[in-house]
Amino acid sequence: MAQTITAPAEVDERQPPTELFRHLRSTPGGLRSREAARRLTVYGPNELSRRQARIxxxxxxxxxxxxxxxxxxxxxxxxxxxxxxxxxxxxxxxxxxxxxxxxxxxRQAERAVEALAAFLPLSARVMRDGELVEVPGRDLVPGDVIEITEGDRICADARLIDGSVAVDLSTLNGESLPAVRTADTEHVPGPLLEARELVFSGTSCTAGQARAVVTHTGMHTEIGRIAALSQRGHTEASPLERQVRRATWIIAAVAVTAGVAFLPIGVLAGLGWAAAITFSIGLIVANVPEGLLPTITLALAAGVRALARSGAVVKRLSAVETLGSTTVICTDKTGTLTENRMHVTHLWVAGREWAVAVAGRDRLCRELAVAAATCTTARLPGDGVSAGGGDPTELALLRLAAALGVPVSGSSRDSARTVLYAFDPRSKRMSTVTGGHLHVKGASESVLPLCTRFLDDSGRFSALTDSIRDEVAAAVDGYARTGLRVLAVAQRIAEPDLLAAGREAAEKDLTLLGLVAMVDPPREAVPAAVAAAHRAGIRVHVITGDYGPTAAEIAAQVGIGDGRRRVVTGAELEQMDDADLDHLLGDGQEIVFARSSPEGKLRICEALRSQGHIVAMTGDGVNDAPALRHADIGVAMGRSGTDVAREAATMVLTDDNFATIVRAVEAGRRVYDNVRKFVLYIFAHAVPEVVPFLIFALSGGAVPLPLTVLQILAIDLGTETLPALALGRERAEPGLMSRPPRSPKAGVIDGRLLLRAWGVLGVVSAVLVTAGFFWVLWRAGWEPGATLPGEVYAQATTMTFAGIVACQVGTAFAARTDHASLRSVGVFSNRLLLGGIAFELVFTAAVIYLPPLQAVFDTAALGGAELLFLAPFPLLVWGADEIFRAWRRRRGADATKEAPSCESATS
Missing domain, CATH: 1.20.5 (Single alpha-helices involved in coiled-coils or other helix-helix interfaces)
Known part of the structure; x- marks a missing residue:
């Protein structure tokens, strides 16, 4: 009878190895091949799978x-x-x-899961039948004992049973520094990712060697959990998509209802069935904005192209509009707010602090810089490699030496070096030996206890007394409070054989040379971008895996938090229930979330969305994928981001710059405004297109049909298309980023737009067009009910057609602004619109004057008198709307003036 094996989800991986082996029915010698094959059938392959296959x-x-x-x-x-x-x-x-x-x-979510799978290695070294063999990574099962060495990518979640390794966990927690994992450690309560005895699938071993017993595989691993979170739910429609969908159903229902309802009215009014059917079809065509969807699509595509030129690649057209309604930006710190480029700002030598700008004149500062740069392995660009490379901290030390006039060549440094003691994440220091000199750099709490002397202000080696140690500690604390990272630099002069005898023997009796304080400075454009976001009514939260005080200091430097530093750690967030989190996010204060986890980031996103916010979320690691997927706008980093993050996101920043997000928000607002402009432009023509059919029906046929169906189609898909597209490229109105975000419930098509489209522009256009039609009939001597000669009727319908086109020109200029006057944006500033109007006029002239098109559209040539009659139409339409907008601006100004007095009255 087969043994019962504990399911992976039920295993407590943090229990002692002896108990863990008992639960997993395994031993330190691993599994037998037959048992491993059976478990593979039970648990399935060690790979990420999709929750549901989509057809x-x-x-x-x-x-x-x-x-x-x-x-x-x-x-x-x-x-x-x-x-x-x-x-x-x-x-x-x-x-x-x-x-x-x-x-x-x-299909983007499926590609995100496929990208996650790339983090799993192809093979692993496993104990099978008492021997160490290499097997495919997908064949690992719980209970397997694997070997992990430097350079390996870990295949499954496991518990170390012997040895110690340094592991790069950045794919899971976003932290760049390796974390030490060791088998002989006591259990300390805390987050799973911080457990010192556990390693996780998809992470990499950067140093050391160890063996571990596999506890979870496939979708039961931490990276599998992230994959499951990434697949949860579905991509929701953007506000624009929802609003346009609702509006189009309404338009379709109104068009069809009007056509069907007026069919019997036409018959009862004395029209024949053929004429009534023609009337109904014309009414439907007049109400259906055939050019609406292509115009929206092309306007959004233009917005996508504009954003790409400014460093933001948008993968979904509707996301451009969603950006414009953003109310909250949740941003990472490193590389987004900051340059991701360490920069030394201060030196502490012999009890004195130096700014880097003036440190070059001090001999002791130069000695400190040379020692720090010598204890590196990185290289600057041009120093043997074209692009340079290495740890950002070491690159900063090399740049420091060059700035102080004592550059350290990478080639000469490496050739002179005799011993390298690599950076040890446990001791947090690194040492190099060059002849009889040992140079050490690392965290102050690691280096200072090894020092017995220090370099005093006279350049002599003096005893490191307790008072000096207190002074050094105070300097370190002071730098840390301002968000600076501090390295201590020391040296030892001894016999080369002694310094090469091993790390423990070499790193003692050190002489402290000084402290180096550095910072990853904020990007130059970020403070202005944060200020612009605040003016636009957008709140900015920082969600990072970094240390809280450091992140808070950077946030304060760029203007996030309005001078108040509220830091919430990942552990504190885990202890909050949903009500507490809602209260925290609902008080209007900007917050720094430090040491965040994937679930925490996702909780913050969903809590904000539940409060009605439109959330833009940035991220670059695998751990960010769930939040990027579920935010309204997921923003991935193009330079530093992983493929997983880029696949899960809606927008990718090619420059990793926070300022680009704010530019994208501005572009989104402009696109939304422009969508309203060409919707206004298209809707305004429904009234002059419908009114002729109403006149025809209500007169019982006594008034001939003023417009044909083909002429309506020529307007809707011919003359109005290019000007509508040009309105989609309109420049932003003044004050675009000084108004609060619009409500997601605010429709593109609202009462104010319909009042302006139908009540102002539509009515004025209908009156002018109808006047032109009857003016032609009056000049021909027509009377109601009389039969018209074919040539006169063709000229009358042509006058209606041309009148609508002339009114379109005035509507196009009127629609260029929603609030401001036309003069504020420049009458002739939109050259595309001028080109579109030129095409519109040429197309209209062709339809009216070219015989082949006259036969198709039933038009007739217009004379000079008719053209003079049409000439003022554009000015009259635009002028009426300009007066309407001026009246609205005056009302808005009056309301603003009254607001303070109301507040003072209530206070």
Whole structure:
């Protein structure tokens, strides 16, 4: 009978090895091959899997049932029925394009999980049948005993049973410094990732050698848990997508209802069935904005291209608009707020502090810089390697020596070195031997206890008394409080054989040369970007795996927190329930979350979203993938980020710069405003297109139909398209980033827009167009009910068609601003709009004056009198809207003036 094996999820990996082996039914000699094969059948392969397989044909087909797609299909059918196959084909092409965009978007989560799988190695060294053999990484099972050495990528979560290793955990916790893991350690309560006896799948061994027993494999590992979090839920539609979907259903319902409702009205009014059907089709076509979706798509695409030029690659078109409604930015620190480039700012030598700018004139400072630079392995660009490379801290020390006029050449340094004692994460120091000189650098708490003397201000080696030690400790604490990282530098002069006899023998009786304080400085553009975000009503939180006080200091330097430093550690966050977290995030204060975990980052994101915020979340590591996936806008780092983060994110920063996020928010607001502008432009023409059909129906046919269906299609998909696209490229209005974020519930199409489109621009245009139509009939001597000659009727409908186009020109200029006057943005500043209007006029002239097109669209040439009648239409339409906006601005100014008095009255 087979033994019962404890399920991986039930194993307490932090218990002593003897008990762990008993629970796993294993031994320090590993498993037998037959037992390992059986467990592989029970637990499955050691690999990441998708929660649910998606059938891509079904995903793709679902895109064609979206309301915009359905509405465009109706428009395509109408265009085909109206003998315009070219227009029908163009609309179908737009449907296919949008379906492709949405399909690609939905598959991003699957690609993120595939990228996570790249962190798992192909093979591992395992004890099987009492021998150390190499097996595929996917064949590991709980109970296996694996060997881990320097350079290995760890295949599974495991508990060390002997030895000690330094492990790079940055893929899981975001910290760049290696963490020491050792078998002979006492159990200390705390987060799992900080357990000193555990190693995790997907991390790398940077030093040491050890053996470990596998406790979890596949999706039960920490990296598997992150993969599961990344797959949880689904990508939600952006505010624009939701609003346009709702608006298009409303438009479609209104169009179809109006067409069906007026069909019997037309018959009862005395029209024949053929005329009534023609009227109904015309009413539907007039109400359906065929150009709306392609115009939105192309405007968003233009926004994507503009963001790419400024350093932000957006992978989903609708994300451009979502950026504009961002209310909270959750940002990482290193490389996003900072330059990710260590820079030495101060030196402490012989009881005196020196700024680097003036330290070059002091001999002791130069000696300190040379000693620190000698104890490195990095190289600056041009020093034997074109791009340079190495630890950022060591690069900072090399730059320090060069700045003080005592550069240290990497090639000469390495050739003269006789012994290298590499950086030990446990002792937090590194040493090098050059002849009879030992140079040591490391954390002050590591180096200072080994020192017995120090270099005094006269350049002599003096005894390191307790008072001097207290002075050094005070200097270290002072630097740490200001967010600086401190290294102590020491040396020893002795016989080369003694210094080469081993680390323990060499690193004693040291002489303290001084302290080096350095910082990863904030990016130059970040303070201004944070200030711009605050002016725009956007709150900024810092979520980092770094040390709290350091992160708080950087946040304060760039203006986050408004002078108040609120730091919440990962342990404190874990102890909070949801109500406490909601209260913390709801008080309006900006917070630094330090030592954050993947779950913590995801909790913060979901808590903010539950409060109605639109969240932009930055990240660069594997541990950031779940939060990037579930934020409204996931922002990954292009330079320092992992493939996993880039796949999970919606936007990738090619320059890793926080300022680029704020520029993207500004671009998103501009795109949203421009979407409203061309929606206004398109909707304004519905009134002058519908009114002629109402006149025709309500007169019972006594007034001839002022506009044909084909002429409406020529307007909706011909003359209005290019100006609408040009409005999508309009520059930002003044004060764009000085107003608060709009509510996610605020629709693109709201009452204010409809009032302006239908109540102002639409009514004025309808009055002018109708006047032009009846003016032509009056000049021809027409009376109600009389039969018109074909040439007169064609000229009258052409006048209506041309009148709508003329009003479009005025509407285009009026739609360029939502609040400000046209003069504030420049009458002729949008050259694309001028080009679009020029095309519109040329296209209209071709439809009116070219015989082949006259036959298609039932138009007739207009004379000079008709053209003079049409000439003031654009100015009248624009002027009416300019007066309306001036009245609204005056009302807004009056409301603002009254607000303080109201507040004072209540106080």
């Amino acid at each position: 891509w044909p079904r995903q793709l087909l679902a895109q064609f049932t979206q309301p915009l797609a359905v509405l465009l299909m109706v428009a395509a059918v109408l265009a085909w029925a109206g003998h315009s196959p070219a227009l029908a084909v163009a609309v179908v092409a737009v449907i296919l394009l949008n379906a492709g965009f949405a399909f690609v978007q939905e």
